[in-house]
Structure formats: C-alpha cells, structure tokens
Amino acid sequence: MAKESLTVIDNRTGKQYELPIEDGAIRTADLRKIKLSDDDFGLLGYDPALLNTASCRSKVTYIDGEKGILLYRGYDIEDLAENSNYLETAYLIVKGELPDEERLAAWTHNITMHTMVHENIKKFMTGFRYDSHPMGMLMGTIAAMSTFYPDAKDVEDLQSRRLQTRRLIGKLPTIAAFAYRHLRGLPYVYPQNELSYTGNFLSMLFKMAGKYTPHPAIERALDVLFILHADHEQNCSTNAVRAVGSSLVDPYSAVAAGVAALYGPRHGGANEAVVRMLQKIGSVENVPEAIKAFKSGEERLMGFGHRIYKSYDPRGKIIKKLAYEVFDVTGKNPLIDIALELERIALQDDYFVSRKLYPNVDFYTGIIYQAIGFPVTMFPVLFAIPRTAGWLAQWAEMVRDPEQKITRPRQLYMGEARRQYVPLIERPEPADREDKVAEAI
Numbered sequence: 001m002a003k004e005s006l007t008v009i010d011n012r013t014g015k016q017y018e019l020p021i022e023d024g025a026i027r028t029a030d031l032r033k034i035k036l037s038d039d040d041f042g043l044l045g046y047d048p049a050l051l052n053t054a055s056c057r058s059k060v061t062y063i064d065g066e067k068g069i070l071l072y073r074g075y076d077i078e079d080l081a082e083n084s085n086y087l088e089t090a091y092l093i094v095k096g097e098l099p100d101e102e103r104l105a106a107w108t109h110n111i112t113m114h115t116m117v118h119e120n121i122k123k124f125m126t127g128f129r130y131d132s133h134p135m136g137m138l139m140g141t142i143a144a145m146s147t148f149y150p151d152a153k154d155v156e157d158l159q160s161r162r163l164q165t166r167r168l169i170g171k172l173p174t175i176a177a178f179a180y181r182h183l184r185g186l187p188y189v190y191p192q193n194e195l196s197y198t199g200n201f202l203s204m205l206f207k208m209a210g211k212y213t214p215h216p217a218i219e220r221a222l223d224v225l226f227i228l229h230a231d232h233e234q235n236c237s238t239n240a241v242r243a244v245g246s247s248l249v250d251p252y253s254a255v256a257a258g259v260a261a262l263y264g265p266r267h268g269g270a271n272e273a274v275v276r277m278l279q280k281i282g283s284v285e286n287v288p289e290a291i292k293a294f295k296s297g298e299e300r301l302m303g304f305g306h307r308i309y310k311s312y313d314p315r316g317k318i319i320k321k322l323a324y325e326v327f328d329v330t331g332k333n334p335l336i337d338i339a340l341e342l343e344r345i346a347l348q349d350d351y352f353v354s355r356k357l358y359p360n361v362d363f364y365t366g367i368i369y370q371a372i373g374f375p376v377t378m379f380p381v382l383f384a385i386p387r388t389a390g391w392l393a394q395w396a397e398m399v400r401d402p403e404q405k406i407t408r409p410r411q412l413y414m415g416e417a418r419r420q421y422v423p424l425i426e427r428p429e430p431a432d433r434e435d436k437v438a439e440a441i
C-alpha cells in the first residue's frame with residue numbers, strides 16, 4: 001500500500017526528510033525539521049493570503065469549488081433553501097444536527113427571548129451621525145455589547161457560550177433595524193416576538209404608525225437569503241473571527257472583527273458595490289463598454305469571481321430564481337436586465353471563462369434587497385445578520401479544538417539589518433529616503 005507521507009530532499013544539504021500526510025495535508029510545522037544546521041530556525045511555508053493553507057479542522061461547512069457544491073453539516077444548500085428556515089438552519093450550523101420539534105421550539109423561544117436590547121444600547125446608537133454607514137454602526141454596537149455582558153469573557157464555559165450565541169443571533173436584527181431607522185430619522189421599533197425571525201426584522205425596519213404585517217413572500221425570500229448566507233467555511237470574515245477569538249477575547253469583540261472584515265468590497269461589501277456598478281452602467285446598451293473596462297483591469301466586475309468557486313456559485317442560482325419571486329410582489333427592479341446582460345456576455349468572454357469567473361452570491365442579492373426597499377448601505381448588514389450563526393459555530397469549534405492556539409503567523413523579514421540610531425543633527429541624507437518615505441503610509 002502507498003505510504004501516506006511526502007519525501008523531501010533538501011538540495012542545499014542533500015538530506016532527505018519524510019513528512020507524514022494526514023487528511024491530504026502535511027503539517028507546515030514539520031517543515032521546521034528541514035534545517036541547514038542545528039541552529040538554523042528551519043524551513044517556513046510562505047503563503048500570502050493563505051491560498052493553500054488549512055488553518056483548522058472543521059465540521060461545519062463543505063465546499064467543492066470546482067463542482068459548485070455547498071453543504072452545511074452535510075446538507076445541500078439547495079435542500080435547505082427549499083425546505084428549511086433560517087432559525088432551523090442556524091441550529092443545524094451551531095449544534096451540528098437538525099433539531100427535532102421540541103428542540104426547534106426551544107431554540108426558537110430562546111433566540112426570540114433575546115431580541116430586545118438594553119436601552120443604553122439604543123442610546124449608544126443615537127450617538128452615530130445621521131449619515132453613518134449602517135455596517136459601521138453594526139460593527140461598533142456589537143463591539144460595545146461586550147461591555148454590557150462581562151459574563152461573555154468566560155469563553156471556555158459552555159453555558160456562557162450558549163447564552164452569548166442566543167443573544168447575538170437574537171439581537172443582530174434589532175441592532176441592524178435600529179441602524180436603518182437611525183439613517184431614516186425614524187423612531188426605533190421594538191421587537192414583536194409573535195413574528196418570525198425575518199417577519200420581526202421587517203417589522204422593526206418598516207413599521208410606521210399603523211399595524212404592520214410582513215408580506216409572506218418577502219418574509220420567506222429574506223429567510224431563504226439568510227439561509228444562503230449562514231456560513232461559508234474559512235472565508236475572510238470567519239478567519240477574522242477565529243483569529244481574533246483565538247486570543248480568547250469575548251465573542252462580541254470577535255464577531256465585531258468579523259463584521260469589519262465583511263464590510264470590505266471584496267467580501268460582503270460586494271453586494272453594495274454591485275448595485276452601485278449597475279447604476280453607473282445605467283443601461284443594457286452600455287454593457288459591452290463596461291465589460292471592456294473590467295477586462296482592462298481598470299475596474300472589477302463586482303459580484304463575479306470567487307477564491308473557492310471555479311464554477312457557478314450554487315447560492316447564485318437560487319438567488320437568481322428568488323429575484324423573480326420577489327419582483328412578483330414588488331415589481332421588477334430594472335437593474336436585473338443590466339445584470340443579466342453582464343452575465344450573458346461575461347460567460348462567453350475568454351477573459352472571464354479562462355479565469356473561471358462566474359457570478360457569486362453577491363451578484364443578484366443587491367437587486368433583490370433594493371426591490372424590497374433597502375438602501376444600498378444596508379446590503380452588507382443583511383449579509384452580517386445570518387452569517388453570525390456561522391461565525392459563532394466556527395468560533396465555538398475553535399475554542400473547543402485542543403489543537404488551536406493563539407493565531408500568530410510567521411513572516412519573512414525583508415527590512416534593514418541592525419543599525420545604530422544617529423542623532424538628528426548628524427543624520428546623513430540617504431539618497432533613497434524620499435522614495436522609501438513616499439511608499440510608506
């Protein structure tokens with residue numbers, strides 16, 4: 001039988017090493033055995049942006065990027081989007097199994113009991129400027145929550161982890177809705193616990209003076225979108241939650257770091273960027289010209305491409321279908337025609353085909369959110385709410401994993417060798433100082 005190991009010859013010394021292979025990986029730490037001499041530090045793996053480094057073992061989410069497969073705890077995303085609801089999927093992601101009826105009822109009750117926020121959180125939020133980006137408000141408020149729940153510091157205690165998980169999943173929609181009402185200058189609406197998770201969210205967002213009943217098709221569409229965004233294994237924001245959480249800080253601080261990572265336009269901020277891009281393109285006739293700009297590298301076609309998917313993002317397919325179900329209620333968002341034309345041309349163009357750039361989850365979501373009535377700045381917030389379940393599941397997995405330690409990568413030092421401080425008046429003028437200083441921040 002073939003040996004599960006890798007034989008390496010160091011051509012600098014002629015020495016041979018055998019590195020064990022486990023689960024399709026070598027341990028990069030084993031490279032340290034490869035040394036020039038006894039006092040040599042040993043070989044490092046260099047992997048900027050962690051393109052080929054597994055940083056953990058995880059049982060939460062499986063992705064096959066070539067085949068476009070996404071599974072939460074073994075269940076197909078299409079299956080869950082069709083048959084589950086967000087709170088049940090969140091249970092699956094956090095606990096590892098689908099709940100029975102009793103457990104689902106208890107979980108739903110426990111989350112619902114935590115939808116209210118402390119009045120001082122409300123006061124805290126009124127301090128944001130009238131035009132603050134809601135993602136900034138969300139990030140700041142989640143970080144501030146750590147000061148309201150000092151018991152959250154006990155991250156190694158199972159009961160504390162459970163309580164913070166319920167609080168975070170329960171309160172995120174409330175904070176997000178308060179951020180929206182703040183933007184609009186409207187009074188904040190308190191949670192209504194007889195409504196569903198997304199129904200209550202819609203009520204806190206859009207309720208005016210009279211009674212508010214969420215439209216069932218919009219409530220369900222939002223629920224499906226929440227299922228699709230609930231986890232995505234080791235993406236930028238999950239990695240941020242795990243890395244920050246590895247210092248054993250409380251989960252509010254770790255999740256705030258996840259929100260920060262998600263905010264950027266290459267990650268969860270892409271849904272906002274897509275709609276801004278479609279608005280800038282303006283009409284279907286302008287699409288060929290826009291494609292030229294994307295191919296020249298001047299701009300990126302937002303909502304296209306993915307680090308892991310090298311075929312159609314399975315979530316994108318579901319979202320495209322969902323868009324028409326929403327339009328049946330809201331009327332068509334005309335931006336969809338520009339998006340469809342972009343997709344049609346890009347999927348035939350060698351630039352996109354050769355780089356395996358397909359529409360990702362963010363390509364059509366913004367068009368739906370806009371049709372429902374959300375301002376573009378709310379779009380990344382709509383990604384952050386459901387991703388909280390994934391972040392917390394991954395955070396708890398990290399805290400419980402005996403192999404995990406504080407995240408602390410190595411570096412390849414490329415700076416100056418040791419040199420002596422020179423007093424200001426004796427300092428010579430290095431020829432390249434201006435260039436060096438100009439390159440720094």
Ligand code: CMC
Pocket residue numbers: 232235265266267268270294295297299300301302303304305306307308355357360361362
């Ligand atoms: N438009 C035009 N060219 C692109 C795009 C794009 N959207 N994405 C990648 N490329 C090109 C890129 O210029 C590079 O070309 P070359 O090999 O000639 O230099 C090649 O494709 C590989 O790109 P990369 O930046 O090395 O790929 P990556 O795996 O580091 O980046 C990505 C993945 C998602 C950051 C990137 O595709 C991108 O910026 N897409 C647009 C932003 C976006 O939609 N983000 C949402 C991602 S999905 C939701 C989420 O999880 O956040």
